[in-house]
Amino acid sequence: MLGELKGAHASQDQRPDRLSDWTNQELADLYRVKRLLDAAGVPNALDRGLTDEGDPWMVFVGGDGEVFIHLCRLHGVYVLDSPNLKSPLRGADFNALIEAFTQRSLPRSETEADPEGRIVRITRGGKVRLHPSALLAALIWTLFLASEEIVLRMPEAEEADGGLADLEALGFDGAAPATGMPMLMTDSPISLEKMAERDGSEIDPRHMAAQEAFLRDHGNAVHHNSYGMGLSTIAIAFGFMAEQSLTDAPEAEANGFLTESAAEASDEEDESRVLADNKAKTSEEGAEQAAVITEMTEAEARSLAKAEAAAAVEAKETLDAAEAVAESKAFVGNMPKTEKAEVQLWVDADYPADPPQSVSTEAPAPKAKATAMVTPKAEQPVTQVTEVAKAETSAPAEPAFMTLSSLRTIYQTTEMESYSFGDLVVKSSFDLSILEEGDSGLGMLDGLPFLDLGAFDQDVSDSSASIAPGKAMTHLAGNEREFDSDALAFMSYLLGKESPVEWIVAEEKVIILDTAALQPGQDSSIMTWISEDGSLTSILGLQSEFQDFGLIA
Amino acid sequence: MLPNQDLKIMLAELHKTTPEESKEQRSALGLWLKSLREARGLSQRDLADLLSLDYYTFISQLENGRGKIPAHRYVEWAEALGQEPRDFVKTLLRYYEPSTYQILFEQQTAS
Numbered sequence: 120m121l122g123e124l125k126g127a128h129a130s131q132d133q134r135p136d137r138l139s140d141w142t143n144q145e146l147a148d149l150y151r152v153k154r155l156l157d158a159a160g161v162p163n164a165l166d167r168g169l170t171d172e173g174d175p176w177m178v179f180v181g182g183d184g185e186v187f188i189h190l191c192r193l194h195g196v197y198v199l200d201s202p203n204l205k206s207p208l209r210g211a212d213f214n215a216l217i218e219a220f221t222q223r224s225l226p227r228s229e230t231e232a233d234p235e236g237r238i239v240r241i242t243r244g245g246k247v248r249l250h251p252s253a254l255l256a257a258l259i260w261t262l263f264l265a266s267e268e269i270v271l272r273m274p275e276a277e278e279a280d281g282g283l284a285d286l287e288a289l290g291f292d293g294a295a296p297a298t299g300m301p302m303l304m305t306d307s308p309i310s311l312e313k314m315a316e317r318d319g320s321e322i323d324p325r326h327m328a329a330q331e332a333f334l335r336d337h338g339n340a341v342h343h344n345s346y347g348m349g350l351s352t353i354a355i356a357f358g359f360m361a362e363q364s365l366t367d368a369p370e371a372e373a374n375g376f377l378t379e380s381a382a383e384a385s386d387e388e389d390e391s392r393v394l395a396d397n398k399a400k401t402s403e404e405g406a407e408q409a410a411v412i413t414e415m416t417e418a419e420a421r422s423l424a425k426a427e428a429a430a431a432v433e434a435k436e437t438l439d440a441a442e443a444v445a446e447s448k449a450f451v452g453n454m455p456k457t458e459k460a461e462v463q464l465w466v467d468a469d470y471p472a473d474p475p476q477s478v479s480t481e482a483p484a485p486k487a488k489a490t491a492m493v494t495p496k497a498e499q500p501v502t503q504v505t506e507v508a509k510a511e512t513s514a515p516a517e518p519a520f521m522t523l524s525s526l527r528t529i530y531q532t533t534e535m536e537s538y539s540f541g542d543l544v545v546k547s548s549f550d551l552s553i554l555e556e557g558d559s560g561l562g563m564l565d566g567l568p569f570l571d572l573g574a575f576d577q578d579v580s581d582s583s584a585s586i587a588p589g590k591a592m593t594h595l596a597g598n599e600r601e602f603d604s605d606a607l608a609f610m611s612y613l614l615g616k617e618s619p620v621e622w623i624v625a626e627e628k629v630i631i632l633d634t635a636a637l638q639p640g641q642d643s644s645i646m647t648w649i650s651e652d653g654s655l656t657s658i659l660g661l662q663s664e665f666q667d668f669g670l671i672a
Numbered sequence: 673m674l675p676n677q678d679l680k681i682m683l684a685e686l687h688k689t690t691p692e693e694s695k696e697q698r699s700a701l702g703l704w705l706k707s708l709r710e711a712r713g714l715s716q717r718d719l720a721d722l723l724s725l726d727y728y729t730f731i732s733q734l735e736n737g738r739g740k741i742p743a744h745r746y747v748e749w750a751e752a753l754g755q756e757p758r759d760f761v762k763t764l765l766r767y768y769e770p771s772t773y774q775i776l777f778e779q780q781t782a783s
Contacts, residue, residue: 168736171716176729178738184694186739191729198727207726 139173141192143608148213148252149177149190150611155256158346161263163187164617179259188259201262213251220258221358249353257353261360535622545625599647599655606648606656609668613660627653633660646670699737701767706735708753722752740768 141149149165156163162182169175179188189200199216200207210216354360535546545551600606610631613620618635636643642662649655665671709719709731716735720728723745733739741749741764750760766773 166736166738168732170729170732174729176733178733180738184691184698186733189727189730189733189739191727193727193729198729200726 139175140169141167141175141177143604145192146608147604147611148255150615151250151252152256152259153179153615154611155253155346155350156259156263159256159260159350160347161260163263165615181263187263199258201259203262203265213255217251217254217258217357217359253350253353254357257350257357258359260347260350261354264360535624543625545623547624548622551623599649602648602650602656605668605670609660609665609670610656610658612664612668613658628655628657630657630659633658633664636661644671695737697767697770698740701764702735702737704763705753708755709735712754714752719752723748 153163153165156179164180165177166180167175167177174191174193176189176191178186178190181187187201189198191198196209196211197213197216198207198209204220208216208219210219351360535548536550538545538547538551613631613633616633616635618633621632621634623630623632635641636659643659644662644665645657645659646665647655647657662671709716714722716731717728720731725731730739734741746761746764747757750757753760762773762777765776
């Protein structure tokens, strides 16, 4: 319909102006946020557009079709607003937005908020840095939990029972495990009065009550989703989610809750990728997923040394923070608890430490030096700071999707069927037999060189289990491109679209199909990228969207 | 009190808006709002200034069919766009709450 916003087909006001629109890096970060929210079970869709003056905006739309986050960039300043905020947050970058919200959310005094000294805070300028996307996702997760949708389902009362009814409203259909931890049920009502006294934050205490009641009643279901756990952990550690929602439960203390969740998750071989070092199934996955982040410039190293030499209270807090995060780390693995665990977080590589300060008229350099990443081997998840510092001088990090294994983090959550072609196993999210049928939009897939199954057979028979990149390349049409930031941005956009994508995976090759491009009458294009490890990624998508991203003329 | 049978018929005939339909209706409303603004010769920023909005991108968002005008500001919006408030709100209701609009204004007419 005219005026309907469709992803990259931005506002009806004008087509996306690449000079003032979201940059590729911003888009990648925001779509990363969406994926984290998707993984946490938050039903959301993204829409974006440009104003009549060319300023970009983006909205997160909930499952009910209502906007729960509005984000825009005006004269280089980000503005984030939500129905649960008294006033919009503003900041020069995503970190500043987080800082603005954190400042509003912090209690009047640390003692007041945490008389027992159990709240752990990850302070800025410390050893730990988080990807802006992860922080932004945690913020949006917090705002989402405090959304009016939940409040409206609360019983009318000054005190709210722990009894939020409709878990389905948040789209957690089937997310709660059949067996698992006992619900953190309690009959004690949540006193709005006490909350108002305790919390001087921007958020209406009724919203906080709704949030706490929801988490109390459904905390297990929510947080057993490892991404939700990770986002909550970040939010609590950074001070913009109430820690009490986890610690007041009579059956569990916060750490115990996390540990128990860890045991449950590890038993079920959960594959959390947001926080914590995973029990990697392969060393390659572990290398991709487990990373230690530090940004130890000289100045920070000096200030860190000062901080560490400071009062015993500071040192204790650092240890507490490390312990708390170590619990998160143990959440999905059998990692032993360590007293001084470095935070290990999944973070995409090759991004600037902060989003661009000003609008760039050119796409960011694909090899821009970013926060250096160290990818320890899976068997050595804990890395000392000194080792990290040394590793910073190593080869520049690679974009998250540059290797097939990192793409696996996405499609592994997709249900796929296996098909055998001789010794070759191909996995697909749809019935591959329709490729043999007559008239089908998928017929154009025959043009993809590595869908020539005969070629597969030849490769496999001539080599060992893995197809050598050199051999694979002999079958390519020569139109493949090197995987770069433009490809990353397009792929991120595609995976965030409302129209579903289908997958075909075989050895070192992945094909992503945008089902919107398979509709009759649609102009489609296929593009293939090759990564440095020789893996191939092809996308079949709408020609117009390839053009929007500047990938084709 | 309506007889149970009549109530059942009424409920069965109520049109439950699907998310897709809701999106289409919002898009249509967005176009309408844009036409009203342009008819007044206002830019998106001008309208935002008239309404004392924190960020004018909200206008673009609404005109693209996302979000809603806050109910407590219906009258201000009507005045900013040069519309009679009652008619303006009736149109908003038609798009925001089609089932309610149907009950209030269409079924009554039919009966």
